[in-house]
Amino acid sequence: MEKDDLFKKRMTELSKKAYFRGILTFSDFLDLNEQNMLQSLSMKDTGVTVKLWGGYETAERQMAAFVPDAFCCKEDYPLACLRIEPLNRKFSDKLTHRDYLGAILNLGIDRSKIGDILMEEDSACVFCHTSLCEFLKEEICRIRHTSVKAEQITEITDFPVPKREEVSGTVASARLDSIIALAFKTSRSSVIPFIEGGKVFVNGKSVVSNGYTIKDGDIISVRGKGKFQFGSVTNKTKKDRYHVILYRYC
Template sequence: MMKDEELLAKRLSELSRQAFHRGIITYTDFLNLNEQSILHALPKNSLYTEYVLFGGYDGAERQMAAFLPDDALSLRCRYGAEQEREGGIPPEGELFSDRIAVLEISPLHAKYADELTHRDYLGALMNLGVERGKMGDILMDDPKALVFLDAKLKAFVMEELTRIRRTSVQTAEVDFQDFSYTPNVQEIKGTVSSVRLDALLALAFSSSRSSLTGLIGAGKVFVNGRLTTSNGCHIREQDIISVRGMGKFRFAGQLSVTKKNRICVLIHKYI
């Protein structure tokens, strides 16, 4: 483990300790996939409490962690037992309702706006001094974008972000409680010999198994936020596989088995 990863592991353990001893919910900044994997890999004796991850919507890549003392753990169970409200956030998202803000950034005059990219929005926010850990996912919805942000910075960004490249922009808050997001996905059907990580990667990214095993060994593949280095890792229905620099997909499940005993599967690739 590198030094910065060791520091993060100690910080995560300390937040869990504070939650346990002080009886309060403690929160991290937004964690990327590698940082989430470090959290998942912490030994049990380093954690004093349970934790949950949430990034503002179901399936978010960058997520905050909340460490839950016993009282909050019972609250989590209560939320989990309730039926999720139609069109609203997942039940556990209630724990983050005052921690995550959703901002819609759009051009003042769409007709004359530059074609802004994810990098443009990210760069504009970082130029304001907003650290990457204070930002969650940035969802592109041309000609606007949705940005997930540490709620403490909401007012600052809404006041200060007025221009991206040569485009004048306006920022509005989206009601976190009622926010819902359905990602655009490409359905991919195909056959595999087994529901292994390397086989599904080859199907999702139209490459051979051998060309993708290097990505797994290089630590670029995550299953549900956990770093995975085994080619033969068995994938379960609804698992989300993310590959750095290539994208992510959800394994929607098995459809049937062919006469040659190959498995027909369905993948939802995020686009």
């Protein structure tokens, strides 16, 4: 059985377990491709609703909650958030997203147990499965040449949200390839392989058409490049081009 088929089978099993036992069931963290596959499964007549959450509104990696229709309590997702920061900022390396993720995975942790990693000025906030929280607090003590400490953010209301920067410019139209090229300051031809290769997601759904029209508020994720939200078309120029505003996640 192929990997995708195994994944779909697992999601179906979680759905059935939620329905027949009348309990909440949860997946591990799902990437965009897995979320897309989950949305393609027909759950309409199963007596179960699927809800996604990754710790904040626009999280890329999210857990799926399978909620029986008769269930009336709030979904309590089994995720936690840790802030990892240097013990001595003065002598710390400039750590990247890859550095933090690599240090965590080198502990033998499966990627599906780790959600988004949000970079801050000299630290990072890591979403993880609650079962790993204490382990990570004890074991994450050094990243590259930098001694670090990990502390849990205990209140959900204190969970971090990603920073965004405004990007504006003109495009011939609000086509997917044109907007991505503007967002990452590159050419349309260079982004086509990402789109045709299934690496572009709009609002969590895979889009493989270069000419797909972006709408106000759409969130576009490009694997290997980043994520941004399309703002709006502000006006049309004298050269029949469109001035647009978007917000790229830092």
